[in-house]
Amino acid sequence: MGLINDGTTAKKEGDGGVSKRDFSTDNSSNDHLKKDTTKFTPERALIVSKTTRLQYEMYRAKLDYSEINNPAFQKRLKRIGANFEQIKDKDKQQRDYIEAMKNELEKDGVDVKIVTRRNYTKNLAVWSDLIISAGGDGTFLTAASKVRDLTPVIGMNTDPIGSEGHLCLTGKQRRSPSEVIRHFLDGEYEATFRQRIRVTIIKAGFEGSPPPTFKRQRRRSEASKACYLFSDEECEEAEPPVEPMLALNEVFIGESHAARVSYYVSLLL
Known part of the structure; x- marks a missing residue:
């Protein structure tokens, strides 16, 4: 499925130049990933996270995460028909998913930054040589929207039940995020060019x-x-x-x- 932007080049450290990388463009299933002998090893990865319902409601209430148990905030959620425990669990699921990806990347010495869609900027896109969207198709398109070169973009569907994930690697499958990231770091993937x-x-x-x-x-x-x-x-x-x-x-x-x-x-x- 949709793995990266173009995949023919990858940014180098420092002057913004590029070095050649050869990637497979075969469109076969992810269950038959091919080993790439010239695998791309990123140095700086940016994870663009979707905004969870809890983050959205706390932003509207002008609260930070340390105030999650604010009684007035919980009453407000109840008043609008939102289940606090449910959206809290969904938020934890998102955070755990991102943390698993971050830990796997850091095992290979990759410098990782995590941002939400609201805090995602063009400068962050330029800084990274790998961008990972953590959400659904909308988050993938947001992550790709600020890319002006051939920086790879990977889509990870963090909620297969709530998101379609057509543009994401995992689609509707429930797969370990660390396992999918490990496949990528080991060069076991197929690139798809999207226009x-x-x-x-x-x-x-x-x-x-x-x-x-x-x-x-x-x-x-x-x-x-x-x-x-x-x-x-x-x-x-x-x-x-x-x-x-x-x-x-x-x-x-x-x-x-x-x-x-x-x-x-x-x-x-």
Whole structure:
């Protein structure tokens, strides 16, 4: 199943250069993993964790993990129909899964950092030479969204019951996280190259836009003018520089309010 971004290169320490690595691209089952004689050994791994329900509710309540047994917090969960013990167990399951992966990586001397989706940044993606998503397909896409080179991305489905995990190594299977990581570190894997649609939108003035009728619409229009699409090279040269948006299957551009008429000038090269 989907293992890594492209897998043909891996980043080296220091200057950001790359060294060649040859990976298998055979799409056979994970139950028949092939030994790679030129295995890739990461030096810096980043684990991007999904946000658990408990983390989400504590974030909304502006509490940290040390306040998990706060009576007012537990009453709030009960009031909204959430089972505290259940979401606490789910959170522990997520933490234990991540800890098992971290321990296995550190056995091979890999420097490991753990972040949530909310704290994941482009700089962290650049720092790592291996990115592991700990969650479902949504977490995998989030982990891959900030990768601008050929850094490998591995998807680990931490909750096979609650997540589909189509893009993850384990899918719906319940497999030991340390076992799966060990397979990777030993070179027993098959790489899959996945492509996505990349779109960069830059706001710019457009004299042909019809004037909005209402003041509120006018203010929104002034804050969101006509848009132009640029290639990656043009994007890097733009002032100010912009980040491309990544899409899995399709891109839709429209008004924030469904009843409003859209006015766009599209240039396809």
